[in-house]
Amino acid sequence: MNTNNTTILYVEDEENVREMLSRFLKRFCKELYVAQDGAEGLELYKKHRPDIVISDIRMPKMNGLEMVKAIKAIDVSQLILLLSAHSDSEFLYEAINLAVDGYILKPIDLDMVNEKLKNLLNRIQNRKAAQKLKESEKKLKLLSQAIEQMEEMVRITDVKGNIIYVNPASVKHTQFSQDESLGQNNRIFKSGVHQKEFYDNLWKSILGGNTYQNILINKKKDGSLYYDEKIISPLKDENGNINYFVSTGRDITERIALEKQLKKLATKDTLTGIYNRYKINTIIEDEIKRAKRYGEIFSLIMLDIDNFKKVNDTYGHDTGDYVLQEISRVVLGTIRKTDSFGRWGGEEFILVAPHTNKDEALELAQKIRKNIEKHLFEYVKQITVSIGVTQYTTNEESTTLIKRVDNALYEAKANGRNQVAFL
Structure with missing residues (x-):
């Protein structure tokens, strides 16, 4: 270019x-x-x-x-x-x-x-070409060389959605040839993913004379789905009547996949696959907002692996990593779907338990402790954990809440490890 x-x-x-x-x-x-x-x-x-x-x-x-x-x-x-x-x-x-x-x-x-x-x-380049076409609003010039050479998919339809033009990029991406597209309705690209309400909103917008922008999940001829970043603009005649719609689309499937990957990286601990500290902090703040607004309760459970340094020093860091992963699996198999479990750092983990009072949190913590104690770990055989528990109090901020559960954990370790303490 x-x-x-x-x-x-x-x-x-x-x-x-x-x-x-x-x-x-x-x-x-x-x-x-x-x-x-x-x-x-x-x-x-x-x-x-x-x-x-x-x-x-x-x-x-x-x-x-x-x-x-x-x-x-x-x-x-x-x-x-x-x-x-x-x-x-x-x-x-x-x-x-x-x-x-x-x-x-x-x-x-x-x-x-x-x-x-x-x-x-x-x-x-494509934006400038598309903008120029939109401003001209001359339907007889829509089949210009600029559109033919655009990498973005371009389709022109009548007000009922019947296709009267597709550019080469559209043919390439959708696998429908010009002969297979012309005269057909846009429905040939429907994936079945979107609900009727989605398309109702689309038509309401463009029939109202507005330019519509959104990401559609569309279908190619071979049945495969792709994310289509779509802009649909109405073309009006000299009297202001809408006669045609021109749409430009771009296949952003790879970008969506990357964003999903990055989103996972931003919220998940890479070793264990559970939530990371950043995500858990976000969940705690959200729970506090709900508690302040609706008067709901929740509890925090923090656990630390007993004598974990000895595991690393004796068996090596690979075994230490295995222990962290295995404990994550044991805890995930113990907690409820509504609970959020994450790695706080090193060998420390934290659990956010919504709608859970002191007694319920202590019962859950003891269940986690016992399940880990009786679990058979390769090489190291048995692992125990110390657990701190606390319940959110009215109008409390996250810093004091986390500090208190950390103190409860310290008390459990100071009292001999492999036990649960509440503060």
Whole structure:
């Protein structure tokens, strides 16, 4: 693509990374604006309004996510790539909700950057072509060379949804040829996933003269499903009557899969597969909000593996990892579906038990302790745990609640281990 008019804003606080990637990015744009932190990046964005924003997440003054929020408030359609390290898992869940256009993990792979940028540059070109077609509202010119060459799927239908045009990209993605598409109704792409209400809302919007934007799960000719990022615009005649609809779509199945993967990374402990500390903290805060609003009760249960250092020192860290995984399985097989279980750090675990009072929490904690005690672990044979239990009190904040359950755990260990204590 011709990049003579493309502008890029690149925000990175690490000097070596910034200099290396800046040299590479200059190949793709007319002008490259470079900032060292989010605050400086936001000012450059407001001044120059670049086509593409590329930003690291961890930065001083204003981090990348804060800057992206501010940018999205200015222009929700701004194209943004985020650079993220594997250690940034606590930020990934929030990054997904910001609906950025791509993620590049550090250390940076320039081939990946090249691929991502080419995709964004094509989208810029396609946006401009589609916008030009929409503004013209001249149906006789819709079969232009620009649409024929677009990588996005383009379909034109009448007001009943009957197809009168599909571009080559649509043929390629859906596997329906032009002959198989023309004259058919859009229903040939329905996946059966969406409810009737979903399509009712779609038609209500476009028949009302509005442009409709959403992600549809559609079906190809071979029956396989794909995520279609769809924009549907009504085309009106000189009297304001809607005669046609033009839709552009982009297959974002791979992006959705990546977002699901990143969402899992952001909320799950990689060793045990249970919730991580970030996610458990979020659940605790949500339970506190419900408790304050509706007067509900809940309890926390914190457990720690007794003499775990001895396991690592005697049998090695592989066996230690196995013990952590096995305890996670035992606890998951003991608790209720409504409970949330996560790894707090090291050999400590925490359980959030909604609608559970002191007596119920103590009963559950004892059940967990006994199930772990009687479980036969390979190599180490027997493992025990000490458990602290506490119940949420009215108008309490998370810091004091967590501190109290931690103190209860300490009391259980101080009293001889392999027991339950309540505070």
